[in-house]
Amino acid sequence: MxxxxxxxxxxxxxxxxxxxxxxxxxxxxxxxxFGRGKILHFGPIGVSTVAAYGTFLTLNATGSFLLGLCxxxxxxxAFSLLFAWLSFRLDSDGLGIMSIAVYLALFAVVLNWTSLxxxxxxxxxxxxxxxxxxxxxxALLTTGACVLWTLFFLWLDRTKLAxxxxxxxxxxxxxxxxxxxxxxxxxxxxVILGLTLASDNFFYxxxxxxxxxxxYYFPAFVSLLMITVAGKPGSTPGAIIATILLSLxxxxxxxxxxxxxxxxxxxxxxxxxxxLAAVWIQRDTLFPKKRTI
Amino acid sequence: MQLIVNxxxxxxxxxxxxxxxxxxxxxxxxxxxxxxxxxxIGGYGTWWLHASGIPLFPSLIGGMAIGAIFTWLTFEIxxxxxxxxxxxxxxxxxxxxxxxxxxxxxxxxxERPRSILPGGKHFLPFDAVRISVEQIVxxxxxxxxxxxxxxxxxxxxxxxxxxxxxxxxxxxxxxxISSSLLHRIVFIVSGVxxxxxxxxxxxxxxxxxxxxxxxxxxxxxxLIAGGKDNFWGTILAAYxxxxxxxxxxxxxxWFGNYVSAGYQSIVALLFxxxxxxxxPTGLFSHRARAA
Numbered sequence: 001m002x003x004x005x006x007x008x009x010x011x012x013x014x015x016x017x018x019x020x021x022x023x024x025x026x027x028x029x030x031x032x033x034f035g036r037g038k039i040l041h042f043g044p045i046g047v048s049t050v051a052a053y054g055t056f057l058t059l060n061a062t063g064s065f066l067l068g069l070c071x072x073x074x075x076x077x078a079f080s081l082l083f084a085w086l087s088f089r090l091d092s093d094g095l096g097i098m099s100i101a102v103y104l105a106l107f108a109v110v111l112n113w114t115s116l117x118x119x120x121x122x123x124x125x126x127x128x129x130x131x132x133x134x135x136x137x138x139a140l141l142t143t144g145a146c147v148l149w150t151l152f153f154l155w156l157d158r159t160k161l162a163x164x165x166x167x168x169x170x171x172x173x174x175x176x177x178x179x180x181x182x183x184x185x186x187x188x189x190x191v192i193l194g195l196t197l198a199s200d201n202f203f204y205x206x207x208x209x210x211x212x213x214x215x216y217y218f219p220a221f222v223s224l225l226m227i228t229v230a231g232k233p234g235s236t237p238g239a240i241i242a243t244i245l246l247s248l249x250x251x252x253x254x255x256x257x258x259x260x261x262x263x264x265x266x267x268x269x270x271x272x273x274x275x276l277a278a279v280w281i282q283r284d285t286l287f288p289k290k291r292t293i
Numbered sequence: 294m295q296l297i298v299n300x301x302x303x304x305x306x307x308x309x310x311x312x313x314x315x316x317x318x319x320x321x322x323x324x325x326x327x328x329x330x331x332x333x334i335g336g337y338g339t340w341w342l343h344a345s346g347i348p349l350f351p352s353l354i355g356g357m358a359i360g361a362i363f364t365w366l367t368f369e370i371x372x373x374x375x376x377x378x379x380x381x382x383x384x385x386x387x388x389x390x391x392x393x394x395x396x397x398x399x400x401x402x403x404e405r406p407r408s409i410l411p412g413g414k415h416f417l418p419f420d421a422v423r424i425s426v427e428q429i430v431x432x433x434x435x436x437x438x439x440x441x442x443x444x445x446x447x448x449x450x451x452x453x454x455x456x457x458x459x460x461x462x463x464x465x466x467x468x469x470i471s472s473s474l475l476h477r478i479v480f481i482v483s484g485v486x487x488x489x490x491x492x493x494x495x496x497x498x499x500x501x502x503x504x505x506x507x508x509x510x511x512x513x514x515x516l517i518a519g520g521k522d523n524f525w526g527t528i529l530a531a532y533x534x535x536x537x538x539x540x541x542x543x544x545x546x547w548f549g550n551y552v553s554a555g556y557q558s559i560v561a562l563l564f565x566x567x568x569x570x571x572x573p574t575g576l577f578s579h580r581a582r583a584a
Contacts, residue, residue, distance in 0.1 A: 104510055
């Protein structure tokens, strides 16, 4: 075995790799929807919640990872379509508010349907897929999935769909006049985001052996939003770099010598400041003005 | 009867918040997602002043003043640099600002519940309903506040300036109306209404940092359901949603079983979804004029 495997820092290194690899696909999905499409979808954590509970409740009931994954994907798709429908019925900022309302409602169901979800206790003893039980093998598995998703998004950036989503963001009526279907493009964007969220949540609870509702509080969404804005809205490479840097920052904060009662709010404040600063810097590109000749 | 009274109590809080939102949306065309935090700051400000030994009435005024100061700060930091570029940007920046305020509240006041009047409420000796003097005062004050705002908006020179700015900002500016100043004033008024909402919570229930977001979203639900361009529609929708919430958890639905109180917040969502299905622009929205 090579020497570096024996270094005491390696488990933390694998942890960092795993955390970034788990977070990145959903981040890229959200960058596509919010960054590129300028769709104010503020409920992705709601989709994450139902996907995660769908996956692991099915896994607990059947013992099959495949069935669990299928259930999670189906739940994610169903709620992504609900959000897509809302986006057709509401104007942009109304969707922002309503998507938060839907998220809060889903979260309320998870917390209150205790006979199914165990409420605030969460689901403990979540097993990992049998072939990735160690830290290194799990890091390799999640990195593999992450690489596939990254390649998919790099390819997606050059497709007709990406151009259509951008065109709709820049001038919806003009895009429609050119024959672009808003319904088709937006449903595709929401579905892609839903799939990345299902993928993320398939790994997340396995990694920690626990599915806990506190992982789906609103700050989780703020983190998603922050990285999208900080990495230049709509830019896949930017989102990758921002995810890596901000994940390292997030994990690094745990070494600060503060009690958790202080560290949590400090992290919240820091992320709020970063988001505000990122919007300030990107204020001309976040929602660009229509181009004129 | 008790359900209706409960609906009035909850609806008054939502109306107070939603009225301010409708005002800001109508004039500036923006959403402020830090409104719940501003409400909490007003409530906590009052609690802190009253707990420091200051009598209740000056504490209430002080709480509203603290709410106004923080609302002005919110405007200058999270709204003013962005809203003229694109009205959607404040939706993102106020989320960031709400996180900062949330963290500040958690760091300074912790998660313990705080009550402005911890000595208990003075319930009236009615058999049919259970309502306290404080709750009646709060409902009455809400109606007065909302009516005063509506009166100022519709029957005073200042209100005419606001409406002129809404209808045609450039024409209003050419007539010497400072839209920047008006925007600030309207935004601060909405913050003061929110601070009143926080004081309402602090007197009627307990203040906790986790309340901010659900309160904001419920007020926005009323705004969307009522029609974003209609002040009274928003107020009415706030009461309708609150009534529905009370009916949902206070009525036996099947074989004498009740819906768990935890599901109460879902009622507002279902209501909006039904409204959107029937009338996407909101129940009481004005018909848009077309050329």
